[in-house]
Amino acid sequence: MNVANRKCIRGLSVKSMRAARSRNLIAILAIALTAVLFTSLFTVALSINDSFQQANFRQVGGWSHGGFKYLTLKQFEEIKNDPLIEQYGLRRFVGMPENAPFLKSHVEIGYSDINQAHWMYCDPVEGRLPTEDSKEAATDTRVLELLGVEPVLGNEFTMTFDVDGTEVTETFVLSGWWEYDEAIVANHVLIPHSRAQAIYDQVGIGSGIGNDGMTGSWNLDVMLGSSLHIKQDLSKILANHGYQTENSSAGDNYIPTGVNWGYTGSQLADNIDPITVVAIAGLLLIIIFTGYLIIYNVFQISVSNDIRFYGLLKTIGTTGRQIKRIIRQQALLLSLIGIPLGLLVGYGVGTRLTPVVLSRLNGVVQDTVSASPLIFIGSALFALVTVVISCRRPGRMAARVSPVEAVLYTEEMANKKTIRKAQSGASLPRMAWANLGRNRSKTAITVASLSLAVLLLNMTVTFINGFDMDKYLSKMAADFIVADAGYFQVGNMWSAERALPEEIITELEANPGIEAGGRVYGKSSPVEEFVTEDYYRAMYGAWNDQETLDNSVAVAQKNEAGLLADQVQLFGMERYALGKLQVLEGDLSKLHESGGRYVAAVYSDDDYGNPQMDSNWAKIGDTVTLRYVEEYEYYDPETGKILDPGNMLDDRPFRYRAKTYRDIDYEVAALITVPHSLSYRYYGADEFVMNDQTFIQDSGTSNIMYYACDVSDEGTADMETFLSDLTNEQMLQFDYESKSTYAAEFDSFRNMFLILGGVLSFIVGLVGVLNFLNAILTGILTRRREFAMLQSIGMTGNQLKTMLTWEGLYYALGAVTVSLLLSIAAGPLLSNVLASIFWFFTYRFTVLPILSIAPIFTVLGIAVPLMVYRTVSRQSIVERLRETE
Amino acid sequence: MSILKTHDLKKIYGTGENTVHALAGVNLQVETGEFMAIVGTSGSGKSTLLHMLGGLDRPTGGMVTVDGKDIFSLKDEELTIFRRRKIGFVFQNYNLVPVLNVYENIVLPIQLDGNRPDCAYVDSIIETLGLQSKLQNLPNNLSGGQQQRVAIARALAAKPAIVLADEPTGNLDSKTSQDVLGLLKVTSQKFSQTIVMITHNEEIAQLADRIVRIEDGLIVAR
Numbered sequence A: 001m002n003v004a005n006r007k008c009i010r011g012l013s014v015k016s017m018r019a020a021r022s023r024n025l026i027a028i029l030a031i032a033l034t035a036v037l038f039t040s041l042f043t044v045a046l047s048i049n050d051s052f053q054q055a056n057f058r059q060v061g062g063w064s065h066g067g068f069k070y071l072t073l074k075q076f077e078e079i080k081n082d083p084l085i086e087q088y089g090l091r092r093f094v095g096m097p098e099n100a101p102f103l104k105s106h107v108e109i110g111y112s113d114i115n116q117a118h119w120m121y122c123d124p125v126e127g128r129l130p131t132e133d134s135k136e137a138a139t140d141t142r143v144l145e146l147l148g149v150e151p152v153l154g155n156e157f158t159m160t161f162d163v164d165g166t167e168v169t170e171t172f173v174l175s176g177w178w179e180y181d182e183a184i185v186a187n188h189v190l191i192p193h194s195r196a197q198a199i200y201d202q203v204g205i206g207s208g209i210g211n212d213g214m215t216g217s218w219n220l221d222v223m224l225g226s227s228l229h230i231k232q233d234l235s236k237i238l239a240n241h242g243y244q245t246e247n248s249s250a251g252d253n254y255i256p257t258g259v260n261w262g263y264t265g266s267q268l269a270d271n272i273d274p275i276t277v278v279a280i281a282g283l284l285l286i287i288i289f290t291g292y293l294i295i296y297n298v299f300q301i302s303v304s305n306d307i308r309f310y311g312l313l314k315t316i317g318t319t320g321r322q323i324k325r326i327i328r329q330q331a332l333l334l335s336l337i338g339i340p341l342g343l344l345v346g347y348g349v350g351t352r353l354t355p356v357v358l359s360r361l362n363g364v365v366q367d368t369v370s371a372s373p374l375i376f377i378g379s380a381l382f383a384l385v386t387v388v389i390s391c392r393r394p395g396r397m398a399a400r401v402s403p404v405e406a407v408l409y410t411e412e413m414a415n416k417k418t419i420r421k422a423q424s425g426a427s428l429p430r431m432a433w434a435n436l437g438r439n440r441s442k443t444a445i446t447v448a449s450l451s452l453a454v455l456l457l458n459m460t461v462t463f464i465n466g467f468d469m470d471k472y473l474s475k476m477a478a479d480f481i482v483a484d485a486g487y488f489q490v491g492n493m494w495s496a497e498r499a500l501p502e503e504i505i506t507e508l509e510a511n512p513g514i515e516a517g518g519r520v521y522g523k524s525s526p527v528e529e530f531v532t533e534d535y536y537r538a539m540y541g542a543w544n545d546q547e548t549l550d551n552s553v554a555v556a557q558k559n560e561a562g563l564l565a566d567q568v569q570l571f572g573m574e575r576y577a578l579g580k581l582q583v584l585e586g587d588l589s590k591l592h593e594s595g596g597r598y599v600a601a602v603y604s605d606d607d608y609g610n611p612q613m614d615s616n617w618a619k620i621g622d623t624v625t626l627r628y629v630e631e632y633e634y635y636d637p638e639t640g641k642i643l644d645p646g647n648m649l650d651d652r653p654f655r656y657r658a659k660t661y662r663d664i665d666y667e668v669a670a671l672i673t674v675p676h677s678l679s680y681r682y683y684g685a686d687e688f689v690m691n692d693q694t695f696i697q698d699s700g701t702s703n704i705m706y707y708a709c710d711v712s713d714e715g716t717a718d719m720e721t722f723l724s725d726l727t728n729e730q731m732l733q734f735d736y737e738s739k740s741t742y743a744a745e746f747d748s749f750r751n752m753f754l755i756l757g758g759v760l761s762f763i764v765g766l767v768g769v770l771n772f773l774n775a776i777l778t779g780i781l782t783r784r785r786e787f788a789m790l791q792s793i794g795m796t797g798n799q800l801k802t803m804l805t806w807e808g809l810y811y812a813l814g815a816v817t818v819s820l821l822l823s824i825a826a827g828p829l830l831s832n833v834l835a836s837i838f839w840f841f842t843y844r845f846t847v848l849p850i851l852s853i854a855p856i857f858t859v860l861g862i863a864v865p866l867m868v869y870r871t872v873s874r875q876s877i878v879e880r881l882r883e884t885e
Numbered sequence B: 001m002s003i004l005k006t007h008d009l010k011k012i013y014g015t016g017e018n019t020v021h022a023l024a025g026v027n028l029q030v031e032t033g034e035f036m037a038i039v040g041t042s043g044s045g046k047s048t049l050l051h052m053l054g055g056l057d058r059p060t061g062g063m064v065t066v067d068g069k070d071i072f073s074l075k076d077e078e079l080t081i082f083r084r085r086k087i088g089f090v091f092q093n094y095n096l097v098p099v100l101n102v103y104e105n106i107v108l109p110i111q112l113d114g115n116r117p118d119c120a121y122v123d124s125i126i127e128t129l130g131l132q133s134k135l136q137n138l139p140n141n142l143s144g145g146q147q148q149r150v151a152i153a154r155a156l157a158a159k160p161a162i163v164l165a166d167e168p169t170g171n172l173d174s175k176t177s178q179d180v181l182g183l184l185k186v187t188s189q190k191f192s193q194t195i196v197m198i199t200h201n202e203e204i205a206q207l208a209d210r211i212v213r214i215e216d217g218l219i220v221a222r
């Protein structure tokens, strides 16, 4: 096709568009709404991904793509300018304080250049990074707080720290500070390079590298062109300079590298479960379908109304392909306005929805709203694809029309009906009904479009309704649980540092509302049990491949009976907590004997409370031998030589075994499950419960993991205030959970779905109403003449309005009926799916939303035709009769 | 006795320079049972006159009385009801309701009035017009002549005082035109139906009992 030809076609499509103002407006709105749906979905999804990534970076401590570790100056200079490296940053570690007040914190003193500092979140909110050849240093508010120094620039502070085995005390002048971020593990004190060198010189490292292989070395952190293949890029960079990172003992060209797993570990695809994938795919399909229903309908209607025009074009020699192009060009031109509009609005909607979703996701401390261009590119693309798909059939229809037929074409030709069985006559409702049959596909699609919104709303409400608070709260075994904040956080292991001090419990128990309560002691010393190799393999086989498994079996210590030693998890429970256990078999009375050598074997259960009977080996009456290890020793498996744990070679294999220990036998008195809220909250090893006295006596430790209690109804509010004040104001390292925090959590979870489902239903509903408006509008406009004729043979304005109202009502009725039937039909399926995803879901059938939407639709069904008719009736009958198309 | 009378009927379209005196003061009488033809060139004001006679549009001045009633004293809604009882229209392009079958189209005006059709009368019209075998057909699968016969049947069904036909054969070939006109003439006689037909075709006008000529919105003497 030549250029002039194309130009002519473009001219035609633009001109014929001018004639269809209201169609254009509706099509633009339809395309925009479709784009809104896509954009908000993508914004929320990518923001969640970004937030996960940010959380990961903060956990990692930085967001450089990766780095080369422990380089010499020469290596550093060699590698840093590699073309694969976009940006680099330098870090030189100096030392760490190990004494009070830094016992519990991880503080690093070192030099970082401006890039590296930025990548480690060391961005002063006040002041700046230290200048060279000065006494300056910059750090965060946490370090200053521990030092007891106000965050005022120019303040001096002194720190004593270990530099490669030598204690050094230095005084710095504060040049800048940034806010402490609890998610970031390490706190940094940044000093000038000159000062770092001075310290190296002072402890005798000079320009070399310390005994620890780290202090004084040059660390090169890099940003690469892309985060997609960091590991390969790092290897390639090393290879470029004759180094390798694969084998540490293969030669002296080995350089260790680090890949920021925040990039790899946070990719949406890795992170999300199949359910989320299905949900997102489902949503995309629903959106495409929603868009299709309206855009297709708008074009289908407009083509069938303009069919004479297309027939004329055919008559004068326009080809079918050219006609298709005319329609496609119109659609694309309308998209040009609709899509950007939708992207803007959709981004606004998405950014508002994001916090709603993020607040419900664990592990995300700070909300990030993504502004990735991917959102807009993706949404625009999806919207465009929807538009193109939607106008294909209308295009084909216009292209297929034969010139002769087009002239005779009336809507009824679409359905080939020629006979209508004699009726006693035509009443207004019957005429209205017959009118809907003129363009069946238009009617069907409009009804489908309206029904879809109602169906979605009904599903949302059914879903929300099914959230069973009682089921949910049943997981919260106690009214209140108090522990170190780390105990409640996902991904943390409990250890002695997280013990709850006795003073807090004393203070707590002074509250009058407490009805019952008790301590639970956690294991903080090494304890082992002995299991058969089969059981060992069964337990670890789930997560390990055969080789790793064989290896661990080989390495594991064995007792005289040939059983394998394995770590075990213990609870020491006071009577209150014992009472909260779910007994599967046996009874707990023997465990109440203070100092008695009885245990309850812990079995795990799924969310629905079904115990997994293969999750522990111990049965009633079995003897469990626990080995309380006092000291381990390391040895070389080949030579049998005992090794010094402080001075072990990286590349030599080693093993360890209990050197001094006590073995104690217990009898299994009961098989139980521990409610999740009272458990360790992570899966570690086989678990056993004993009473508190036995635990303290046998393990020699008494670190409290948590204190749980039940409080009278009247005392609950006071207790809540007390604990909230205690943990949020006075002792930030502690935290608590209560039935009401669980209830709040439940509510916010429910609200999230309510808001998401509500917004989705609302926008889809808008689309449906728009579709309905278009159907009515075009239905009335194209029948202007027919109405004039009906009026000329004596149909009064009121009769005409009644007929039109009936048409509107049939649409409304159709939508309500269809969604009602679908809801009833889909109910059982939905309930099964949801109940299998959400353990706290109880299906409750409802069609209330449909019934409450019905009046709205009824009003619309009446109002829209009347409104549209008003505009038509402004033209007199004679004017309309004289109108020739 | 005259069933229809106009007095100094005027219709002016547009304003200023664009003013068109479509009717410039028409005085006309139609006698009961008469088959009258109004002839005139295109644009002479025939359709405008017919629309006024049937109360489809309001005149700029003057009066129309049907059965002694000044029809423009009626409100719009009343006028419509008056129209469906007293006037039957036949248009050049048939104007049937596409979703209703032939029978339903024919009885539509009666039913719009909330009455049951007079079956014997309707049947005899159907028979006269030869539509018995087509009653269940939808209009779009009838020929033009058949459609116009349905339109005539519809116009007659409510036993109106007058049937107004605007170029009823304008879309038909001459053979079919003859048939349709013949039927019109027959019904006029058989049911003593007053018919006013407009046409620009002198030959067709010859079938009428009386011919009235219109030029530039005025009745001119024969």
Ligand SMILES: Nc1ncnc2c1ncn2[C@@H]1O[C@H](COP(=O)(O)OP(=O)(O)O)[C@@H](O)[C@H]1O
Binding pocket: A879, B013, B014, B020, B021, B022, B040, B041, B042, B043, B044, B045, B046, B047, B048, B049
């Ligand atoms: N709605 C209108 N607005 C302006 N002029 C009109 C309108 N309707 C008819 N006319 C004019 O009135 C005159 C008479 O028209 P019409 O009655 O249709 O003539 P005929 O039916 O004899 O061909 C013509 O000049 C026509 O252009």
Ligand SMILES: [Mg+2]
Binding pocket: B043, B046, B047, B048
């Ligand atoms: Mg005319």
